[in-house]
Structure formats: C-alpha cells, structure tokens
Amino acid sequence: MQLLLTYDVVTTTPEGRRRLRKMAKLCEGYGHRVQKSVFEIVCDDAELLTLLDGATRIMDASADSVRIYRLPANGFAAVHRLGVAEPVPHTDPLIM
C-alpha cells in the first residue's frame, strides 16, 4: 500500500531535537523523504505495524504528532507538486 506519513516533533528542547532525528531516521528506513517532515512510503501491513511501533517508541505522545494517510493506488503519481518538490521514483532500485 501507498502511505503518506507526516510528523510534527516539538524541537524547542535538545530532547525534542533528538526525537526529530530519530523519527527522520526511522522513516527513512521505510520510504522517501519528500519534504522535511513528509515521507512517501510503500509497505505492507506488517511493515506498517512495525513502523507504528517504532514511531510510538520514539515520540513524546504528549507533545509530538504523527499522521499516516493511506493513498489510492496512483496516489504518488497524482500529486500536485509546486516549487522544489520533485517526483520520487518508488519503483527504481534502491542504491545502498
């Protein structure tokens, strides 16, 4: 499935900035960063559960916010992009 993950992490404290870095690193393991706090993710149900678990462990649930939207099948291709937003090749091989 195609998902869009967005997060707000409160970064007014060193601890918050640490959470932000960890959240970004977690999400980078699941998809493509298309904006500072927006990721396009292709995964299955099991991976989504693991992602949700990881995000829950990192975040401060009383301050931060994570939202994960399910997109339609052509969701990444149908996006309106303005400015420096670039299309992301989800089907290309991942260069490690």
Add this chain to the structure above:
Amino acid sequence: MQLLLTYDVVTTTPEGRRRLRKMAKLCEGYGHRVQKSVFEIVCDDAELLTLLDGATRIMDASADSVRIYRLPANGFAAVHRLGVAEPVPHTDPLIM
C-alpha cells in the same frame, strides 16, 4: 474531493517567514490544519485551481515546496494518528 496539502517554506529569511505566514493563511481558508505544515482540505476542482494559483503566487518556487495529495473517499477517517494528532470534524459547521 479530499486532499492533503503539505508545504515546506524556507524560513531562514524574514521574507521566507512572511511567505510561511501567507501560505498558512491561504491554506486555512481551504481546510483544517492538522500539523504545522499539513492541511486536510475538502474542495471541488474549481477551488483546487484557485488554491494552486494562490500557493504559486505566494511561494518562492526555487526554494519552497507544496504537495497536494488526493485521498480516497474515507481518507481523513482512515488516518493513523499518534500523539497529539486529533481527528478533525470536516462535516461540522464552521464557526466564524
């Protein structure tokens, strides 16, 4: 249609911070702010064109990024929310 709009505006300059304020104000006219730079929007094709035009006029296309995703019919209801993310009553009357 149900849309999710996300933006990145470079705020390292006073001009950038001004663009950010204008972008937020524009988007608030079309939908509900669910994170700092994420809006849930319900609109028709004509309103989407007006929104795209407004965003294009505000943004610096060489620095900023706006992305608008179309969600499935139940897109807002099916979101996974973690932390302080709250559901938004899109069908309730708007109190002015």
